Amino acid sequence: MRSIITRLGWSIIVGMLPLLATAQTGGRTTYCNPMDIDYKYNYEQLNDSISYRAGADPVIVNHKGSYFLFVTISGGYWHSNNLVDWSYIVPDKWPMEDMCAPAAMSVKDTLYLFQSTFEQRPIFYSLEPEKGKLKFYNRWLPALPKEVGPWDPALFYDEELNKWYMYWGSSNVFPMYGSELDKHKRLSYKGAYKPMLYLQPEEHGWERFGRDHTSSIKPFMEGAWMTKHNGKYYLQYGAPGTEYNVYANGTYVGDSPLGPFTYAPYNPVSYKPGGFVTGAGHGNTFQDVYGNYWNTGTPWIAVNWNFERRIAMFPAGFDADGQMFSNTRFGDLPHRLPTKKWTSKDELFTGWMLLSYKKTATASSVRDTFRVSNLTDENPRTFWVARQNKAGEWAAIDLQKEQEVRAVQINYTDYKSDIFDNDTARVYTQFKLFASRDGKQWDLITDLTREKKRDRPNAYVEFEKPVKARYIKYEHVYVASPNLAVSDIRVFGNGQGKPPVAPSKITAKRDTDVRNAFVSWTPVPGAVGYNILWGIGKDKLYQTYQVFADQPASKEIRALSRGVTYYFAVEAFSENGVSARSEVVMVK
Structure with missing residues (x-):
């Protein structure tokens, strides 16, 4: 692994225009929160x-x-x-x-x-x-x-x-x-x-x-x-x-x-x-x-x-x-932009799953204790900081196996920022994205220097066609703030395996303070995380609390109202998709 990472900065193959033409973003058909606008x-x-x-x-x-x-x-x-x-x-x-x-x-x-x-x-x-x-x-x-x-x-x-x-x-x-x-x-x-x-x-x-x-x-x-x-x-x-x-x-x-x-x-x-x-x-x-x-x-x-x-x-x-x-x-996660009146509340979800959670990340440099592992922890309040804010600094994520990558989101952090104006001539972001199957040969899949300069603190890049890759690399070009700081590089797409099975042994128990309930389930092998779903009817499970699988298989839900009966279920998700829902349990 160390030899592969060493070669990251030396073996980039650029100028592959045919591949770039198929993988470069065109007119977007999806969006991803937080919204990709030039926040001021x-x-x-x-x-x-x-x-x-x-x-x-x-x-x-x-x-x-x-x-x-x-x-x-x-x-x-x-x-x-x-x-x-x-x-x-x-x-x-x-x-x-x-x-x-x-x-x-x-x-x-x-x-x-x-x-x-x-x-x-x-x-x-x-x-x-x-x-x-x-x-x-x-x-x-x-x-x-x-x-x-x-x-x-x-x-x-x-x-x-x-x-x-x-x-x-x-x-x-x-x-x-x-x-x-x-x-x-x-x-x-x-x-x-x-x-x-x-x-x-x-x-x-x-x-x-x-x-x-x-x-x-x-x-x-x-x-x-x-x-x-x-x-x-x-x-x-x-x-x-x-x-x-x-x-x-x-x-x-x-x-x-x-x-x-x-x-x-x-x-x-x-x-x-x-x-x-x-x-x-x-x-x-x-x-x-x-x-x-x-x-x-x-x-x-x-x-x-x-x-x-x-x-x-x-x-x-x-x-x-x-x-x-x-x-x-x-x-x-990425959702489709509607082209008609939808009939199911979930039909805009693309099914592109998070591929990058807690995956190994490496970088050209790291300042102080701002670890590169922060890039994949799904926490906007932790971040990686490069030693210098200069073109050519990079960070790469090993997805551990070849995946079908559909989109990437780059989330910048204003670490020790000193900008108090919104001068568009100097406040903008630019970067390149590369993909690799083996960590040796790198293909350019996105180049934001080719588009009009604009500030994108939460840049969402959708690919016209799926990109087969094990490694995704961010290469820095420009950001106006004094530091190159990124909280998360989020990679979306689909794995090649089967979705996880539905969680079992669901329990939900109201606390003595009935505004709270304790929900638990049996962990599912291969799950990346779970959605705890609840509502006031078996067919009205509109609430969601997402937890990751490296956390306990239980959660205290403190969002209930007195005098209301609730129903709970749990679903598991992984890089390969989403399970069926568990059985639904009622709490009074």
Whole structure:
């Protein structure tokens, strides 16, 4: 093995254009969370000399058949025609302080935009948002009491009633509020605002703060969004806080826009506490051009700052009983872009499995204790740092046997970053990818120096055709930050063997604190990991907690609500695919 690795830097065979033409990425048909956009450097911690790229609190709206993405403190917004290729737009008008947790809404030919604030601020509108053309819809929305906001606002137009509303709130003291808006007074508040909901962590386990809901800190409620479906009003909210893996979206349901609302017993509706991308809270729900629902959220990174985050989107919908759900099962593995209305919540999953977990990695150099093994641990908070940020540094992963590679994701880390602007002339990423079957002959399969310079902190590369390879190598070209730091190189594809068998001997037992349950199963030979699935019915197992097979074959689930009966099952997965589900067990 050592001799093979020694030859890595000497035996690269380049100039193989025929192979490159078949393996190089073309028009992408899949996506992978976190979203592959040019996240902007954040200036909130400028005086603390902390620099990092981040995105949070997303709102994606379908406006006249294309999509607009608005994100906290980004100096602009993004536009896409397909939900995967996003172009950044700097508008001609933008608040001096930038926008936090913005609200956006599309009504007929007009896009409306409003920022979080505790002061008087304007509502913008645009007839040409793709050109960055913003105008003032009103100059100043009247101020509310300082403690009220509106912070984390959401705008909602009820077409059937021809009425306008706003919902808002971000606090662990105050409730979420709602108010009707007066269209005839430029969307000023119409009548008094009133409370919509409070968190109840003593009843709802998933609303508890901390990693896996283990902290006694009073949780935060934020991230309002309203969706109307089949005459019902789903008031979405984020909880219990963005700083941990359990950030999620829940919903209350009502018969009118301002309630009263009833807690949905199947909450949370979007929840992803395990895997590489963790956290799915504070986002929005929208429909694409085919009518499919999506739910967005804010995964947690927290390397340079506790609020360093990314953006994710998950297939979502409503079942025949009106239950709202978001499908986070394999939510950080490649999914297909829809080309029609899907009928099964899992049909967008490509079946391309994670091939790189805990595989041996080697590198041209390593700085201090930032081990190269961090590249395959599926943890965005650990990372490899090369001795120098220079072209030619490399890292390689041994998949242990020849696999069918379909895609690779490169996740950069802003280690000791000193960038406080977003100058596109110097802020971009470039790299090359090579594949090898024997560790001696290397074929160039991706060359990002061939495309337009752009920043891709979470670059996702999909191959037009499968690449047969045992080794995948990243070769560095350029990154603007002072250090070359990468948290994970994630390789996706399919092994050549059979999927694992279904787990057996499933047990689920409610704790004396009924907000918690203990789930266990018999380990499956050859499994890379497991998905613990649960919900309020045998056919409603919409929740997922992913764990890896090198962890115990048991898990405490602390996300349950009092007075609700649950059903649990477990499935195993490996590089070769996914098992059948285990038997389903009930806990009262």
